[in-house]
Amino acid sequence: MPGPGARAQPTDADASTATRILDAAEILFAQRGFAGVSVREIAGQVGLNQGSIYNHFPSKQSLYEAVLQRGLTPFREILESAATELTGPDARDALLERLVDQLWRTPNIAKLIQREVLDDGEVLERLSEQWLRPIYTAGRAAMDAVPQVRESWVERDIPFVVLGMYHFLFGPFGSAALTRRVIGEEPLSEDMRQAHIDFLKRATHRLMGGA
Amino acid sequence: MPGPGARAQPTDADASTATRILDAAEILFAQRGFAGVSVREIAGQVGLNQGSIYNHFPSKQSLYEAVLQRGLTPFREILESAATELTGPDARDALLERLVDQLWRTPNIAKLIQREVLDDGEVLERLSEQWLRPIYTAGRAAMDAVPQVRESWVERDIPFVVLGMYHFLFGPFGSAALTRRVIGEEPLSEDMRQAHIDFLKRATHRLMGGA
Amino acid sequence: MPGPGARAQPTDADASTATRILDAAEILFAQRGFAGVSVREIAGQVGLNQGSIYNHFPSKQSLYEAVLQRGLTPFREILESAATELTGPDARDALLERLVDQLWRTPNIAKLIQREVLDDGEVLERLSEQWLRPIYTAGRAAMDAVPQVRESWVERDIPFVVLGMYHFLFGPFGSAALTRRVIGEEPLSEDMRQAHIDFLKRATHRLMGGA
Amino acid sequence: MPGPGARAQPTDADASTATRILDAAEILFAQRGFAGVSVREIAGQVGLNQGSIYNHFPSKQSLYEAVLQRGLTPFREILESAATELTGPDARDALLERLVDQLWRTPNIAKLIQREVLDDGEVLERLSEQWLRPIYTAGRAAMDAVPQVRESWVERDIPFVVLGMYHFLFGPFGSAALTRRVIGEEPLSEDMRQAHIDFLKRATHRLMGGA
DNA sequence: GATGAATGAGGATTCATTCAT
DNA sequence: AATGAATGAATCCTCATTCAT
Structure with a gap:
C-alpha cells in the first residue's frame, strides 16, 4: 500500500507513459496552476519530447482534466456512498476519516481542488452540480437532525460551518507553505497526518455543539 | 466610506493612471492568478496601450507586487498594533473584527493572499518572516495563557487551530465560488459580511473552549 | 587646451544641452554603434527625459548624423587644405601629424568612422564622394611622383598601401580593445599617442620606399 | 572546393536547417552587427518562421556565438599549429598565407572579428586570452630574434607593428566598402585576393626591415 | 525647454499544437 | 509511440516618436 503523497514523488520509469505524464502534470499543476505550467515542462519532467x-x-x-478526473474519482466514490448514509455522529466521523485518508493519499489533488475553487473553473461547476450540492444538502439535513447543532448555531451560521468543514479538510494541503513557514513544521509528514485526523474529529465535535 | 469590494468595480476614469492600473490588475490577478493574466489584458481593461x-x-x-503591497498595507497596520496588545478575549475579538472589516473592504486581496499561500510565492516568504510568524507567536502565547484553551486542545492541535482561524478569516473569499455554487448564496453581499463577522466570533469562542 | 579624448568624459553640466547630448551620444555610439544604443540611454546619460x-x-x-558631422568637420578642414598641397614627404608628414593630432583629440570619432566603414553606411557614401576620393586621387598622384614609391611597389599594391595608411591612422582607436587585452597597454594614454605619431612617420617612410 | 566568400551566398535549400540559419546569420551579422539584425530577419532569410x-x-x-565559433575554428587550428613553429621569415610567410587564405574563404568572419574588436565584446575576451595573446608573445619573440627588426624599429613601435599586421590582414574585409567607394575596385574579387596576398608578403618584409 | 505619459511597431522569446519521419 | 522541427499566436518588454502640460 502506497503511503501518503504517493504521487508526489517522480514515478517509476516502468509505469505506463500516460500515467507518468499524469503524475508529472499533477505535481506541476498543483504547484503552479494550469496557466503556470507549460506542456514542455511536463514533457521534460517525464523525459519525453514535447510533442x-x-x-x-x-x-x-x-490533460489537466484527466489529472483532475483521476484524482477526483476516489472522492466521488466516497461521497456517493456517504450521501445516503449520513445518519449520525458516527457516520459523520467515518466519512471524515475516509475523506482525510484519501486527501492524504493525494495531497496534490487537494491543492488542485483549492485552485479550482479559487479560479471558479469549469471543473468546479460540474463538481458542484453533481457532487457537492447533493452532499451539502445531505449534510445540512444531517446537521438539522442533531439538536445540539440546531441549538448551538443560528441559521445564518450554517453555511459557514459547512465552509469551515471544507477548510478544515482541505486547508492543511493548500496552506502547507504557511504551516512550514509560519508554524515551522513539515506539513506533509505522517505525524501531521495523524494530528490532522485527530484535530478534525475534535473540531467537528466542537463545532457541532458537542455532538 | 467605500463599501465592501470597493475596488472590485472598474475604477473612475479620473483616478490616477497608476491607480487605475492597480485596480484592474488587482481584480484580474485575484480572478486568475499571476500567470493567468496578461499585461495586454490589464492594459485593455484600463483602456491603455500595452506598453x-x-x-x-x-x-x-x-506591478503584481505593487498590487499586493497596496493591499497588504492596511493589514500590516492592523497586525502591527495588534501584536503587542493581544491580551485577552476582548482584544482578540477586536482584532478579528478589524481584520474581517479590512478583508471585506478588499476581498480581492484576500483571494490574492490565498493564491500566494497556494503558490508558496516569494511574497509569502517575506510576509511570513515579517508579520505572520510574530503574530503567530503572539497568538500562541495568548492562547497558552487561557486555561480553557490549554484544557480543551492537546498541544498537537494548536497549529491546526491557528490554521483554522486563518481559514475562517480568509476562506469565504477564496471559496466564494463554492458558496455561490453549492450553498446558493451571493458570497460577497452585505448580508454575508455581517454573518461572517458573527460566525467568526462564535466559532472562535467555541474553538477557544469557551473563552 | 583639452587633452586627448576630451569628449570621452561626461561633459560639464553648464555646457549647452545640445552639446551635452552630442557628447553622450558620441561616446555611446562609438562604444556600441547606432543600433546598439537607445535614445532613452542617451537621455539618461545626460540626465534628461527621453522626450x-x-x-x-x-x-x-x-542626432547620429550631428555627432558625425561635428566630429568630421575638423577632418574636413584638414583634408580640404591638404588636397591641394600634397607636394612631398614633408607635406605628407605634416598632413599625417595634423590628422593624428585630430584623431587623438576625438578618438570616439575615429571609432565611429570605422563603424561607418564596416556598415557601409550612408555617411560613408557622402564622405567618400566629397572628400575621400579627391584625397585619394591627390595622394596617389603624390605617390606616383615619388620615384622610390614607383620603384618599390607594383601598381597593384598601391590601393593596399593607401588602405594600409588608413589603418595605420585609424586602427589604434578601433582596435583599442585589442591593444589593451592582447598587448597589455592602455591604448589611449598620452604615451601611446606619442608612440603612434612616431610610428606613423617611420612606417610611412618605410612603406614609401624610404622617401 | 568552394571559392572565396563561399558563405556569402544564400545557401542550398538541402543543407541542414541549422547550417542555413548559421549562414544567413553570418551574412547579416557581418553586414549590420548583432544589434542591427533581428531574429525575424534571419528567419525570413532562411524562409523560416521566427520561432x-x-x-x-x-x-x-x-546563435551569434555559434556563428563566431564556426567561423573561428579554422583560425584556431591555424594558430594552434603556428604558435610553436614561428621560426623564421619562411614560417612567417607560410602562416600569413594560410591566414589570408582562410580569411578569403570566410570574409564575413573577418568582418565579424573586426566588429567584435570594435565592440570589445565577450568573444574578444575569450579569444584574446586563449589565442591572440599566445600568438602575440610568440610573434614578438620571433621578431626579437630577427636582427633586422631589432635594428629597424624602436621598442615602442613593436605593438604598432603587430597591430599593423592585424590591419593588413583583416583590414581589406572590414574596409571593403572603402575600397569599393574610394578606390573604385570590387574588393572581394579573386583579383584582389591575389593582390592582397602578394602585398602582405611585400609589406611584411618591408616592415620587418627586409627580413 | 523639460516632463511624464501615450502610442504602435517591433524586439526576443515561449506557447500549444501539428506533422512527417 | 516517440521525435525533431515547424508554425502562428501570444508572451513580456523596449523602441523611437509624439504631445499636452
Missing part, C-alpha cells in the same frame, strides 16, 4: 504528450492527451486542457 | 503600463510599473512582476 | 532629446534633434538618426 | 530559430539555437546570443 509526445499529444500522443496520449489531445490537449493541455484535456 | 503604457511600463510607464508606471517596470515589469509585470513589480 | 527632451527631441527638443534638440528631430530624430535619433539626425 | 523556428529557437528549435536550433536557444537564443539570438547563442
Whole structure:
C-alpha cells in the first residue's frame, strides 16, 4: 500500500507513459496552476519530447482534466456512498476519516481542488452540480437532525460551518507553505497526518455543539 | 466610506493612471492568478496601450507586487498594533473584527493572499518572516495563557487551530465560488459580511473552549 | 587646451544641452554603434527625459548624423587644405601629424568612422564622394611622383598601401580593445599617442620606399 | 572546393536547417552587427518562421556565438599549429598565407572579428586570452630574434607593428566598402585576393626591415 | 525647454499544437 | 509511440516618436 503523497514523488520509469505524464502534470499543476505550467515542462519532467504528450492527451486542457478526473474519482466514490448514509455522529466521523485518508493519499489533488475553487473553473461547476450540492444538502439535513447543532448555531451560521468543514479538510494541503513557514513544521509528514485526523474529529465535535 | 469590494468595480476614469492600473490588475490577478493574466489584458481593461503600463510599473512582476503591497498595507497596520496588545478575549475579538472589516473592504486581496499561500510565492516568504510568524507567536502565547484553551486542545492541535482561524478569516473569499455554487448564496453581499463577522466570533469562542 | 579624448568624459553640466547630448551620444555610439544604443540611454546619460532629446534633434538618426558631422568637420578642414598641397614627404608628414593630432583629440570619432566603414553606411557614401576620393586621387598622384614609391611597389599594391595608411591612422582607436587585452597597454594614454605619431612617420617612410 | 566568400551566398535549400540559419546569420551579422539584425530577419532569410530559430539555437546570443565559433575554428587550428613553429621569415610567410587564405574563404568572419574588436565584446575576451595573446608573445619573440627588426624599429613601435599586421590582414574585409567607394575596385574579387596576398608578403618584409 | 505619459511597431522569446519521419 | 522541427499566436518588454502640460 502506497503511503501518503504517493504521487508526489517522480514515478517509476516502468509505469505506463500516460500515467507518468499524469503524475508529472499533477505535481506541476498543483504547484503552479494550469496557466503556470507549460506542456514542455511536463514533457521534460517525464523525459519525453514535447510533442509526445499529444500522443496520449489531445490537449493541455484535456490533460489537466484527466489529472483532475483521476484524482477526483476516489472522492466521488466516497461521497456517493456517504450521501445516503449520513445518519449520525458516527457516520459523520467515518466519512471524515475516509475523506482525510484519501486527501492524504493525494495531497496534490487537494491543492488542485483549492485552485479550482479559487479560479471558479469549469471543473468546479460540474463538481458542484453533481457532487457537492447533493452532499451539502445531505449534510445540512444531517446537521438539522442533531439538536445540539440546531441549538448551538443560528441559521445564518450554517453555511459557514459547512465552509469551515471544507477548510478544515482541505486547508492543511493548500496552506502547507504557511504551516512550514509560519508554524515551522513539515506539513506533509505522517505525524501531521495523524494530528490532522485527530484535530478534525475534535473540531467537528466542537463545532457541532458537542455532538 | 467605500463599501465592501470597493475596488472590485472598474475604477473612475479620473483616478490616477497608476491607480487605475492597480485596480484592474488587482481584480484580474485575484480572478486568475499571476500567470493567468496578461499585461495586454490589464492594459485593455484600463483602456491603455500595452506598453503604457511600463510607464508606471517596470515589469509585470513589480506591478503584481505593487498590487499586493497596496493591499497588504492596511493589514500590516492592523497586525502591527495588534501584536503587542493581544491580551485577552476582548482584544482578540477586536482584532478579528478589524481584520474581517479590512478583508471585506478588499476581498480581492484576500483571494490574492490565498493564491500566494497556494503558490508558496516569494511574497509569502517575506510576509511570513515579517508579520505572520510574530503574530503567530503572539497568538500562541495568548492562547497558552487561557486555561480553557490549554484544557480543551492537546498541544498537537494548536497549529491546526491557528490554521483554522486563518481559514475562517480568509476562506469565504477564496471559496466564494463554492458558496455561490453549492450553498446558493451571493458570497460577497452585505448580508454575508455581517454573518461572517458573527460566525467568526462564535466559532472562535467555541474553538477557544469557551473563552 | 583639452587633452586627448576630451569628449570621452561626461561633459560639464553648464555646457549647452545640445552639446551635452552630442557628447553622450558620441561616446555611446562609438562604444556600441547606432543600433546598439537607445535614445532613452542617451537621455539618461545626460540626465534628461527621453522626450527632451527631441527638443534638440528631430530624430535619433539626425542626432547620429550631428555627432558625425561635428566630429568630421575638423577632418574636413584638414583634408580640404591638404588636397591641394600634397607636394612631398614633408607635406605628407605634416598632413599625417595634423590628422593624428585630430584623431587623438576625438578618438570616439575615429571609432565611429570605422563603424561607418564596416556598415557601409550612408555617411560613408557622402564622405567618400566629397572628400575621400579627391584625397585619394591627390595622394596617389603624390605617390606616383615619388620615384622610390614607383620603384618599390607594383601598381597593384598601391590601393593596399593607401588602405594600409588608413589603418595605420585609424586602427589604434578601433582596435583599442585589442591593444589593451592582447598587448597589455592602455591604448589611449598620452604615451601611446606619442608612440603612434612616431610610428606613423617611420612606417610611412618605410612603406614609401624610404622617401 | 568552394571559392572565396563561399558563405556569402544564400545557401542550398538541402543543407541542414541549422547550417542555413548559421549562414544567413553570418551574412547579416557581418553586414549590420548583432544589434542591427533581428531574429525575424534571419528567419525570413532562411524562409523560416521566427520561432523556428529557437528549435536550433536557444537564443539570438547563442546563435551569434555559434556563428563566431564556426567561423573561428579554422583560425584556431591555424594558430594552434603556428604558435610553436614561428621560426623564421619562411614560417612567417607560410602562416600569413594560410591566414589570408582562410580569411578569403570566410570574409564575413573577418568582418565579424573586426566588429567584435570594435565592440570589445565577450568573444574578444575569450579569444584574446586563449589565442591572440599566445600568438602575440610568440610573434614578438620571433621578431626579437630577427636582427633586422631589432635594428629597424624602436621598442615602442613593436605593438604598432603587430597591430599593423592585424590591419593588413583583416583590414581589406572590414574596409571593403572603402575600397569599393574610394578606390573604385570590387574588393572581394579573386583579383584582389591575389593582390592582397602578394602585398602582405611585400609589406611584411618591408616592415620587418627586409627580413 | 523639460516632463511624464501615450502610442504602435517591433524586439526576443515561449506557447500549444501539428506533422512527417 | 516517440521525435525533431515547424508554425502562428501570444508572451513580456523596449523602441523611437509624439504631445499636452
